[in-house]
Amino acid sequence: MDLGTRYTPEAIERKWYDFWLKKGYFTPTGVGEPFVIVIPPPNITGRIHMGHALNITLQDILVRYKRMKGYDTLWLPGEDHAGIATQNAVERHLASQGLTREELGREKFLEVVWEWARKYRKEIRQQIETLGASVDWTRERFTLDEGLSRAVRKVFVELYRKDLIYRGKYMVNWCPRCKTVLADDEVEHEETQGKLYYVKYPLLDSSDYIVVATTRPETMLGDTAVAVNPKDERYKHLVGEKAILPLVNRVLQIVADEYVDPEFGTGAVKITPAHDPNDFEVAKRHSLPMVDIFDDNAVVNENGGKYRGLDRYKAREAIVADLQAEGYLLKVENITHSVGHCYRCETAVEPRLMDQWFVRMKPLAEKAIEAVETGEVQFVPERWKKVYLHWMYNVRDWCISRQLWWGHRIPVWYCQDCGQTIVEEEEPKNCPKCGSSNLKQDEDVLDTWFSSALWPFSTLGWPDETEDLKRYYPTSVLVTGFDIIFFWVARMIMMGYEFMGEKPFSHVYIHQLIRDKYGRKMSKSLGNGIDPIDMAEKYGTDPVRFTLAILAAQGVDIKLDEKYFDTYKKFANKIWNATRFVLMNLDGFEPLSLDGLDTADKWILSRLQRTVQTVTNGLENYDFNVAAKALYDFFWDEFCDWYIECAKPRLSSDARRIVQNVLVKVLDVSFRLLHPFMPFLSEELWQRLPIAMESIVIAPWPEFEENFLNDEAERSFSTIQQIVKGVRNIRAELNIPAKQAVKLFVVGRMLLNEEALYVKHLAFVEDIIYTERKPQRCATAFISSDLHVYVDVEGMNIEEEIKRLEKNISKLEQDREWLLKKLSDENFLTRAPENAVNEAKQKLSQTEERLKILRQILDDLS
Structure with missing residues (x-):
């Protein structure tokens, strides 16, 4: 199949998302062990931000991985009505038209907010789809939909009847702006x-x-x-x-x-x-x-x-x-x-001292504390366990009433004739004490987090005994930010044990905070936010997702610079171009058993299996950055820069069929490993391989094939790589033209036939001469215990080269001293942005490595 010359994300992304939706891949099959995530519901107050994009990306990586592993995977989407935030946003909108909610009245105001909710729920869905999220839209929920509202009323009434909800005059925090x-x-x-x-x-x-x-x-x-x-x-x-x-x-x-x-x-x-x-x-x-x-x-x-x-x-x-x-x-x-x-x-x-509704938290906290202490619910990274427990041991009663119009109206009515308080799930017709129908409902609504606390089971149909509830509760993992451990995570755990009798999830993965490139928190006031949808449109969704994943080191905040998206768009281009090269060289392809492999073939297949191990272990342990970096290093460095270069001459030889099969296998496995991170690109390219399967979404996750591990091939090819790098360094430092072939002198053992062939091809060597000792007029390319390799520099103006080398070494030594002084300055280390300190350390390492090379060459020529 013809593949265009450029990676153009806009040409593939919507196409494949629509294809996946049409095929129903995101709806669980009911077969296999359940793996369930409920999405932390975004607020209906506008566009999702980069923190949402990170959260969604990490969840989707887990979901796509587990789906390929054969789990019955459900990722349940939804949105939060966000009481205070949404009411504020709508009131600001009304103010721009010269209106107030009081002028509209409660009923009309709520009509306006519901219209707002429909509009922004649709926009949020579009944004989540843009990010490639494989959520099951057939089960989309909203914290104010009828099912969840019924669950909220039932929970309130049951807690009230257990004396876990009460009304009293206590000191509360009052916001004069939000009222x-x-x-x-x-x-x-x-x-x-x-x-x-x-x-x-x-x-x-x-x-x-x-x-x-x-x-x-x-x-x-x-x-x-x-x-x-x-x-x-x-x-x-x-x-x-x-x-x-x-x-x-x-x-x-x-x-x-x-x-x-x-x-x-x-x-x-x-x-x-x-x-x-x-x-x-x-x-x-x-x-x-x-x-x-x-x-x-x-x-x-x-x-x-x-x-x-x-x-x-x-x-x-x-x-x-x-x-x-x-x-x-x-x-x-x-x-x-x-x-x-x-x-x-x-x-x-x-x-302020006010009459409000409260939840007694200490009785609810007991099981939630025990669950985390015993490891029934685990925090990743584990340090958040201490934060959670500290708050839980010191928990205070939760004020749940809010003086708003938008939200779950408190299911409490007051008899205007006898003063009776009536707490029921459905609106009562008469006062049970005096029979009066003159009843008035409490004006307040419930705190938004009250309905969110029920999210893992209310979204699955509770309080009804639905099939979804039976099969998919408890859920598997919650992916969220540290800032809502108390708002949301703790309350979900408490409510899960109180109403379902068991944990709501097994793992809580606390992701990083995204900061700007200087380490500052992103905010509207600073104007330093980066819009993920804008970035997806500019660079492509897959590069945005991969960037976030490779930066997502456990317990370390992400310092995000837009240039990173460009870096990983280049990676996407590299994948595209490498695939295009392979497809152009598959004429006459026939699937063969992988026999008759040479050193390079054995090496790349062994490295592929180690990558399968690393990526799989990384995803199992929530080390997203480790998994992403392993993929990046393998595909760009080992596969593209080394194996494809080794394959080029062999595609015109008798080894063509074997090389074709190795190339196809590496791409097949690589795309499946890459799919959770870059779903669109991996599907587009995988579909073009000579593999008869419907979609990479439902393709099996690569199994670790131990029979392809080959330590001997890895050692041998490592020697080839080091020799070639050494020759290339000498070429660069001595300005030997790329098209000028060089001669090598070898002292020690003879290179194996395949080693010699690859060294000649990759380093542009015209001849390899074996000798008993290091010759005159040569530069050291590689030294090991049994093998020394030198580049012949006969015919060069040695005196001029020595002068130039000395000048370069002197300059590098000055750079090194300046960097050492900079990195020993406490003011710089404590006050400079972290990325500036890291760049200085990296530059020092590069400077010292180049000094080592130049000093060796100078020693050889002197």
Whole structure:
């Protein structure tokens, strides 16, 4: 079959994806041992990013590999409704049209969001298809589809009836921008420059005062006490006394509590129970009143006196000015402290005391802890096990209610006549207590992660006993990022044991974070993101996938430079051109048993089997980069640069049929090994081989064939390679033209016939002369215990060559000293980007290797 002269990904990618879909290859067969992955569902808020592309690529590599291994493979796709993020995105869209959700009303607003969801779900599917993902689209799910919604309601009701869900007034994290509560693990703490204000609180019935230090003077409006440490001798005489709150004149108790750090500030702290989680606990211990001073917008409410109506930061300015004016402000210090921000919009969160719904986590965590400690659920890399367990041992109750319209409405109704709380899976008609039909549903929705926690079993049809649930639960592996171990992974494990009685998956592979080439996190604000779909359109999907795989070293963040995609597009071109050469030389091909092989044939087939071993072991152990590098090195270096060059003269000899069969076998096995990484290219080229099979997608994974391992052939061909490289180095350093044949002198054993033939062909040698000692006028190409090989340099201007060599050596020595000095500089090692340090180390290694070669040649000529 004719193969074009260029690798053009746009000509093959959609063609083959449509072919695979039409054939139904991505739908499990029901035959074989199940291998199941549920996709971490992307949010319906726009385009997928490079982190998604890495996640999808690694999953697809595993899925395609297992499918070829004969597993009954299911990769289940879906999308997440992403409550906060989606509602924010739609509200911004409405704002651009001069509208608000309040103006639309809840029902109309939800119609708009559903339209948004349909649009972006379709776009996300197209992007996932562009990346070549072999997901089973016949089983696509959405966290708000009817089946998953029913599962969510059932879980809520069952947990409520087990007293694992409750409603109470507790300290929560409030985002004034998103106007909703956030769970503790949705708050991102950032080091922020701030100020520490020292404020005098007068003592009641005294001219004395106590000084407190605070970073948030605006919260003074809600103070109900001052606390000191009971062991702090400075304040023991004040415990039980009272102080006056400046500007407000509220009488405050002075209490003793172990919570207070005597070393912070003055050792006396203001207690604001409604706006600080630690103060809230102090207030409970001492029965203190709680005063809420902010509304939903973080604007001072009616409890703020004259500061009512001021934004929290404007209130801070006004209060500081008044404290200064009235002589209460003692001093102000600059500090760096940790401030919690919303993980979605980056607004500073406001701790508030509110009625919310919570899940009791400790009872649910017990089995989830045991599963990881015993290895029933394993983390890869293993270091994430400690991170998971640390969080689980210190788990706090999970606030699951959100003040949003988009999401799973909490299945709770309140009787407006008798006040009864009704928790049911389906909407009740009447109050079970008084019979009234005057019922009102809770306004809040559930945290998005609540529905996501059920993903491994709800997507398979639970709570119904479906055939999918019986066959494909538990799933096999979860591939995800470290940033959602607590949000998602831990909660799935807990819910899996609670509702299915067993683990949701056996392995959790935590992939790397993708950073820019300087090691910075990719973000919109920095403008340093790289769009994976743009890269796929520019370089081809297969080069993008291969790039991500070969960079995916366990436990090491990826520093991504766009030039890497070009590097692996060149690799795709190399594969294309090598295949084209083979196909052009298959005239008269007949399948033969691989007998009568020469050294090069035995060598490449042995190296092929070692590659099969390395790639297979790499995929079994989630060492994607090891597997990808083995493929790259084998195909480019060993097969293209060495074996094909050895094959060229033999294709015109009596060995043609044998060489053809070796070439076809190597390509066949290589393409099947390559398929999980480069699905489109491997299918396109594999289809053109003289092999009668339907598709590489369902072709068997290459088995390790031990009979082809040949240590002797590898040793012999290694000698050939080293001799040829040595001759080529001398050619390069002495400027011997590529078309000028050279003579070799050999001291020691005689080269084997095949060794001599290949050395002559690959190094362009016209004659090999055997001698008892090293001749004059020659340069060393290769030395081993029984073999010395030299290049004849007779006829060259030796004096000129020596001068040139000395000059080059001097320059290289200067380069080497400069690099050594650079790499011994601690400032460079600690402050320079990692890639700059690695480039310097690589350059030093290359410089030292070239110095070694030049010094040997100079020694030979001197």
